[in-house]
Amino acid sequence: MSKSRPQKQTLLLVGEGYDEEAFLKYLKSQLVGREAGLEVKIKNAKGKGAKHVIDWTIRQAKQADYDKVAALLDTDTDWTDAVKKQAKSKKIVVLTSDPCFEAMLLRLHSVTPERDSKRLKNQFAPYVNNAAAVPEHYAHHFDPEFLKSKRHMEKTIDELLKLLKA
Numbered sequence: 001m002s003k004s005r006p007q008k009q010t011l012l013l014v015g016e017g018y019d020e021e022a023f024l025k026y027l028k029s030q031l032v033g034r035e036a037g038l039e040v041k042i043k044n045a046k047g048k049g050a051k052h053v054i055d056w057t058i059r060q061a062k063q064a065d066y067d068k069v070a071a072l073l074d075t076d077t078d079w080t081d082a083v084k085k086q087a088k089s090k091k092i093v094v095l096t097s098d099p100c101f102e103a104m105l106l107r108l109h110s111v112t113p114e115r116d117s118k119r120l121k122n123q124f125a126p127y128v129n130n131a132a133a134v135p136e137h138y139a140h141h142f143d144p145e146f147l148k149s150k151r152h153m154e155k156t157i158d159e160l161l162k163l164l165k166a
Contacts, residue, residue, distance in 0.1 A: 011066060012069045013042045013043070019101055023101070028040050049077035054090075054094075070094070072097065102121060106127070
């Protein structure tokens, strides 16, 4: 008599670009073990603003039957009521980075993000060993225990940790 294993929940997590994808891959590697009962697929929408990310996520979600679909995106480009409505109608959990991913993570360290995007990227660089697209570079400043302790500061981090069952 064989034991039946419980069905794994499936989650599609789309990052707006390479940095978001790296961060999501890092978190998955730290938080989602084989015994978690969760299967996470991470994809990269390769930028171009919130509308593109949501459109791209909708197309990706059609390729498999996921229990949940979420997109981590910046609110600084194309984040309109129409895009919000479109995401909601397709049951996409939108994880917004206001105004952008780097600013959200800097705030966790109580750093006031620069307004200029080039200066902001330079400000963020030391936190990811000057290479934000490398998953392992998030380990030193954004390990899961740190994120859990700061989840109250950023709704998006809290929602992301909940999706990953952390």
